[in-house]
Amino acid sequence: MTAPETLALVGAGKMGSSLLGGWLAAGFEPRRISVYDPAPSDALRAQAGKWGFALNPAHAPAEAVVLAVKPQALDAVAAGIAALFGRDSFLLSILAGKTVHNLAARLPASAILRAMPNTPAAVGRGVTGVFANEATRPDQREKAQFLLSGVGGVEWVERESLIDAVTAISGSGPAYVFNLVEALAEAGTQLGLPADLSLRLARATVEGSGELLRRQPDISAATLRKNVTSPGGTTQAALDVLMAPDGLTPLMVRAGAAARKRAEDLSG
Ligand SMILES: NC(=O)C1=CN([C@@H]2O[C@H](COP(=O)(O)OP(=O)(O)OC[C@H]3O[C@@H](n4cnc5c(N)ncnc54)[C@H](O)[C@@H]3O)[C@@H](O)[C@H]2O)C=CC1
Numbered sequence: 001m002t003a004p005e006t007l008a009l010v011g012a013g014k015m016g017s018s019l020l021g022g023w024l025a026a027g028f029e030p031r032r033i034s035v036y037d038p039a040p041s042d043a044l045r046a047q048a049g050k051w052g053f054a055l056n057p058a059h060a061p062a063e064a065v066v067l068a069v070k071p072q073a074l075d076a077v078a079a080g081i082a083a084l085f086g087r088d089s090f091l092l093s094i095l096a097g098k099t100v101h102n103l104a105a106r107l108p109a110s111a112i113l114r115a116m117p118n119t120p121a122a123v124g125r126g127v128t129g130v131f132a133n134e135a136t137r138p139d140q141r142e143k144a145q146f147l148l149s150g151v152g153g154v155e156w157v158e159r160e161s162l163i164d165a166v167t168a169i170s171g172s173g174p175a176y177v178f179n180l181v182e183a184l185a186e187a188g189t190q191l192g193l194p195a196d197l198s199l200r201l202a203r204a205t206v207e208g209s210g211e212l213l214r215r216q217p218d219i220s221a222a223t224l225r226k227n228v229t230s231p232g233g234t235t236q237a238a239l240d241v242l243m244a245p246d247g248l249t250p251l252m253v254r255a256g257a258a259a260r261k262r263a264e265d266l267s268g
């Protein structure tokens with residue numbers, strides 16, 4: 001896999017910083033990276049000092065421009081970054097909802113990729129869905145693959161509209177899992193467990209279950225679920241509630257649809 005010659009990161013908040021950390025960990029030469037953020041955190045400043053990437057230097061064309069600002073900031077940000085694009089630059093955007101069309105209307109790039117990572121990227125365990133428009137060359141795809149694989153797995157989709165579905169499932173997904181921890185902990189306190197113990201149990205249960213999934217990639221989630229479930233036992237009693245026709249699956253389907261609709265609404 002090849003890295004781009006030069007890289008400009010626009011927006012170094014939660015996701016931008018995670019990506020940056022992944023590139024540095026993957027051995028990307030820091031002096032080929034320029035990071036732009038009008039409100040750099042102390043941690044980012046310290047990292048710039050430690051690694052030697054440029055923080056808010058004068059704008060110059062970069063081969064890869066990675067956009068990681070809030071979708072609502074696109075108009076304001078795009079107005080000031082045209083000089084980051086040269087004839088051979090490609091744009092890699094992680095903005096929820098903003099389409100290739102939205103981006104092309106505001107930025108002087110023809111090769112445009114839309115990617116949707118997620119917050120486990122902060123520990124190198126993210127997963128990113130990515131779409132490339134027709135103007136993106138194979139070598140640019142390969143460079144995008146390099147950039148995204150620094151923070152976890154990469155899944156390519158061949159239809160742009162699927163990125164909004166990726167956003168709803170894996171982009172926002174970590175929040176659903178963390179909410180499951182909260183819900184499980186609340187159930188525990190309602191059953192009489194001390195709140196702190198209940199939270200520890202819920203958290204460890206999700207951590208351990210995730211680890212089982214990770215270490216046993218050939219065993220399906222359904223099988224792992226069945227392994228917990230003794231016939232006529234306690235788990236079955238709970239699953240009769242969770243897997244009822246009005247249980248967790250239709251709720252998750254509704255939640256995903258709401259997230260996708262919001263992604264579509266952010267377009268423009
Ligand atoms: N947080 C998440 O779970 C995920 C977020 N995303 C997308 O990533 C993008 C960034 O989200 P977060 O990192 O969570 O937001 P954030 O608020 O942590 O980071 C945004 C950064 O952009 C900077 N910024 C504002 N104006 C700027 C400008 N003119 N030039 C350069 N930088 C500027 C801000 O100072 C801030 O550091 C969003 O578009 C979001 O849709 C994608 C996947 C997951």
Ligand SMILES: O=C(O)[C@@H]1CCC=N1
Pocket residue numbers: 096167171172
């Ligand atoms: O909530 C959001 O809009 C962003 C996109 C995916 C995760 N966080």
